[in-house]
Amino acid sequence: MKNRLKVLRAERDWSQADLAERLEVSRQSVNAIETGKFDPSLPLAFKLARLFELRIEEIFEDSGSGSEPASQQASESAN
Amino acid sequence: MFGSGKSPAQRRFVRASLMSAGLVVVLALVAAAAFRLWHLKGLPAYPVAVLPALPILWVLIETGRFLADEKDEFQRNLLVQCLLGGIGGTLATTTIWGYLQDFAHAPRLDPIWVYPIFWLFVGIAWPVVYRRYR
Numbered sequence: 001m002k003n004r005l006k007v008l009r010a011e012r013d014w015s016q017a018d019l020a021e022r023l024e025v026s027r028q029s030v031n032a033i034e035t036g037k038f039d040p041s042l043p044l045a046f047k048l049a050r051l052f053e054l055r056i057e058e059i060f061e062d063s064g065s066g067s068e069p070a071s072q073q074a075s076e077s078a079n
Numbered sequence: 080m081f082g083s084g085k086s087p088a089q090r091r092f093v094r095a096s097l098m099s100a101g102l103v104v105v106l107a108l109v110a111a112a113a114f115r116l117w118h119l120k121g122l123p124a125y126p127v128a129v130l131p132a133l134p135i136l137w138v139l140i141e142t143g144r145f146l147a148d149e150k151d152e153f154q155r156n157l158l159v160q161c162l163l164g165g166i167g168g169t170l171a172t173t174t175i176w177g178y179l180q181d182f183a184h185a186p187r188l189d190p191i192w193v194y195p196i197f198w199l200f201v202g203i204a205w206p207v208v209y210r211r212y213r
Contacts, residue, residue, distance in 0.1 A: 026086070029153035032212045041152055 002061040005034045008052050022051055088149040095141040099134035107131040135194055157208055164204025169197040 009019055016034070020027040023044070032038035040048065049056045085093070110130045113119060119127055142162070149155050173193060179185035 025151045026154055028212060029151055032153055037212050038153055038156065044152060 001036055001039045001063055003033065003036065003059055005030070005048070005059065008054075008059065009034075019051075023047055086149060086151060086154070088145050089154065091148075092141055092145040096138055099138045099141075102134035102137075103131050106134065153212075157212070160208045161201045161204040164208070165197045165199075165201035168200025168203065169193060172196055172200075 005019075009016070014022075016030045017027045020030045023030065025044070029038070033040050045056050045060065048059055052059060107130075110127050113127045114124070142158075146155055146158065149158075173188065173196070176185065176188045180187060
């Protein structure tokens with residue numbers, strides 16, 4: 001599942017370890033989620049959404065729908 | 080096994096695994112000495128014979144505790160995949176060996192080896208699983 005974690009993390013100048021600490025998971029977990037190799041559970045996805053003050057669909061892209069994450073869609077439609 | 084920055088659940092699991100490995104050896108020596116000294120037979124022999132298996136049961140319980148207590152779902156997922164690798168490898172090995180015994184008169188595989196075979200396959204699965212998420 002594609003996501004914007006790397007961008008969101010970079011915007012806040014957080015390392016993977018910083019994000020992992022905030023989520024109370026391992027750095028490997030953050031890396032696996034960020035690279036799309038591991039899909040987080042709903043509780044962890046909500047935790048991420050709360051942390052970044054975004055909706056889940058603004059962070060994760062439903063690969064089945066063939067659409068970009070919601071925030072990307074919004075910024076593209078505004079342009 | 081879990082890399083750096085171990086969680087409390089991981090530390091407990093690793094500690095239990097290491098301690099149990101030592102305990103198996105110690106209790107096996109104790110049981111062997113008890114049988115040699117007292118020539119145990121019948122009912123009294125049962126609890127002494129089972130002694131070396133107790134640390135193994137402990138590790139199995141600790142494995143379950145790890146899966147219940149570990150807060151990091153990704154780490155749980157890694158261990159579950161490795162355990163499945165261990166189960167698959169053990170089932171395949173023992174099944175193949177069973178047929179080899181029956182039809183090709185291969186040496187008898189003592190059930191005592193099932194547990195080490197299981198962890199051997201868990202150990203083989205670990206780097207394979209881990210590499211997928213690097």
